[in-house]
Amino acid sequence: MHRYERLAEQLRERIQGGYYQAGDRLPSVRTLAKAHGVSLSTVQQAYHQLEDAQLIQARPKSGYFVCQVRERPVLPPAGRTAQRPVEVSQWEQVREGTCVLPDTELYHLGRGMPDIDAPTLKPLMRSLSRVSRRQNLIGLNYDTLHGRPELREQIARLSVSQGCRLRQDEIVVTTGCHEAISVAMRAVCEPGGIIAVDSPSFYGALQSIRAYGMKAMEIPTDPEHGISLEALELALEQWPIRAIQVTPTCNNPLGYTLSAERKRALYALAQRFDVAIIEDDVYGDLAYAFPRPPTIKSFDEDGRVLLCSSFSKTLAPGLRIGWIAPGRYLERALHMKYVGTGSTATQGQLAIAEFIREGHFEPHLRRMRRQYQRNRNAMLDLIGETFPSSTRVSYPEGGFMLWLECDPRVDTVALNQRLMREGIRIAPGVMFSATGKYRHCLRINYTVLDEPVKGALRRVGEWVGEMLDEQPAAVSAAALPA
């Protein structure tokens, strides 16, 4: 631990212990440096870290102040799921959401699209342009199956922040995290096999399970504490599960981060039942806490974790650059990568490698984390104002997506149809379930929160209200969350 980290830790304890309270002014940098016998820059770094964690905020010419602690909203409870492996349905809903051109749709509130208009992305555009101008032809050539070494070097370097120490040759570059997950599933599970998933779960992973002829065992998942380890253990005892597929950090769609302790416990379960873990970390670098939470992969002793990630949420999804660190399954993963796409597009890899190497990635991440955290708070406020009071909302610890649970009488598939007539789209909850559950839930994106988006969100809230008014108040059993 660095000196500034120790200092930040001490200050954090004082804030959380109530020694400094919301609105209090913190000691000046000079005072603190003197008191602790450290340099001014050490104090500044410590303050910086607390700012990142949104515990304090700087006010120009006045110093640092303790932030108002936001109350956690009332969270939706863990969903109940079928207690057996099931076939995945809901392709129609997913298809509808992914067959739309991004530039023709005005307010696609449902999609997992980051803000690509940030000024901190400009150096990436320059790198992309340079890679083509250079005419060194590498960008036009077939890549090696593993991916460009320049990029794998940077990914390996970045992995330290997740608590791993990946080597270049443990990493395979993929066409987005989507291909990474697809490769992982085929590497560890045969057709007919069972994969346990958190529920609600990323629809891309669910659809892969369907397409490869596998079955999904949905495990109830709490919006605050994550996947139920008790239910998972029971499932592992009862069924020949081959792998556990989870998004434990900045979960999609619920937004929680599994604590390090629970990550360890989940890993221990996988060891005990000798199954693989497919860890989707695609939002992990967008955790609002700094330093970012560790991956399950960082606890991996015997290579059973296949870590999947990408630059689609942190940089730009259109480049389709992801990666997998498949542990002991490297050889099978390489084969599955080969048969899926041969190799990954080269130019995006070279440009991203340059962007990271030149030091643009960290400042960009910092900016985006703050923007998304700010927008989360603002959107929670807006939802509180414009949605029916029966609406329950998740409290994301990272990423840029909210999960809303409406009154059970609201059908969000029908809601989406109505909204689309006004050029607005949300992601209906059924997409996140293997069997069409969460029909009264929806996911919305808060990357950008300008007036038109606020207007669109208000329309969503108004429609939810109208749909409630149309329905009789008596709730039939069938409409309750199954």
Place this chain on the structure above:
Amino acid sequence: MHRYERLAEQLRERIQGGYYQAGDRLPSVRTLAKAHGVSLSTVQQAYHQLEDAQLIQARPKSGYFVCQVRERPVLPPAGRTAQRPVEVSQWEQVREGTCVLPDTELYHLGRGMPDIDAPTLKPLMRSLSRVSRRQNLIGLNYDTLHGRPELREQIARLSVSQGCRLRQDEIVVTTGCHEAISVAMRAVCEPGGIIAVDSPSFYGALQSIRAYGMKAMEIPTDPEHGISLEALELALEQWPIRAIQVTPTCNNPLGYTLSAERKRALYALAQRFDVAIIEDDVYGDLAYAFPRPPTIKSFDEDGRVLLCSSFSKTLAPGLRIGWIAPGRYLERALHMKYVGTGSTATQGQLAIAEFIREGHFEPHLRRMRRQYQRNRNAMLDLIGETFPSSTRVSYPEGGFMLWLECDPRVDTVALNQRLMREGIRIAPGVMFSATGKYRHCLRINYTVLDEPVKGALRRVGEWVGEMLDEQPAAVSAAALPA
């Protein structure tokens, strides 16, 4: 038929009928225009077409002359294959060939890599660079699942030259032809199912069959006439085959083009047995004949042909832009595309669309066809001079790859090991078989034929000779091609 095409056809008949002989000077443009009552430009277009077909050549200030007709070399006979569906092996060989960085290997003679250094590709680099500079953000965004409409519009337009009239909405853009084939197989065949393939066959397709738990039924294939329709019919009668996977135009690795008549017959077989055809047309636009041969897809009446192609052989493989026209299997293909990679990288699509729209594709194709045809001839000569006389060579009608059959005592896997010590690689024949046949065969690339490549080729010939000398002349039955 245009007027110039009719004129070209007449001249072609006169050349092939012996009226004009090799070395003869053809009538001047002016004379011919007068004689046929057509414009000067019509004659010029006709001559242009015959030049494309390498029947005549222009000599500066002297006019047009009939080319020397090249004698077809002695071709290797059709390989014998197992008469039952088999599991695919040989991943180790394929892995070795695809895990190498293109820029660290000097003479990778085995790879399916086009010449990306052609001056006619410069506008593509400019487009790629522009797409990034523009900052209109489309290139950074998720694409729709079908692929960018700008590009699909151009692909649909180009399909006319193959005798199809594809509509934009029948096309799905993929991460190279590799993903197209992978999608096609999963769209038409379940795990455990059987796919009939030509033999030798593209190793990428074979490895997909393996990875998705399917079996390959290898059909004997003649280097001149292509896949044996008789053997195929027998196989279709005997086994529950789900699809026929072929590369009927500029076949990889044999180089033949199935005649239109045989393509029709193959389609009729597929209809009779109600199976799908997966048509790999990735080299089709590089046919030396002009206009290019029709695809099987152009005969498709009921949507059973899944046409797979890409810009990897005509433009640049590093962009990983291919496509599939999956006919009646569109919905399943979209699902399989979705679970494999989500969507395709956007920038390469936009740049290629611009390159075609601005009229750069046709001139580029023309240049590459001529270069590759010229190089084929030169390489055949060189092989005649430097390889043992027992070597038999294919006679490609398009593309840029030769298939060599050495004396059965030559082991090309061992040959490759020896060559690699000198920084040279070939593609050993076993890669093109499901069960390690063609061990005495190899594939080499003739895109570029400069002195270093010629030197490398000579080394291959010398090593083949040395390996022959090491072996006793008596051939054991086991060493014969199975």
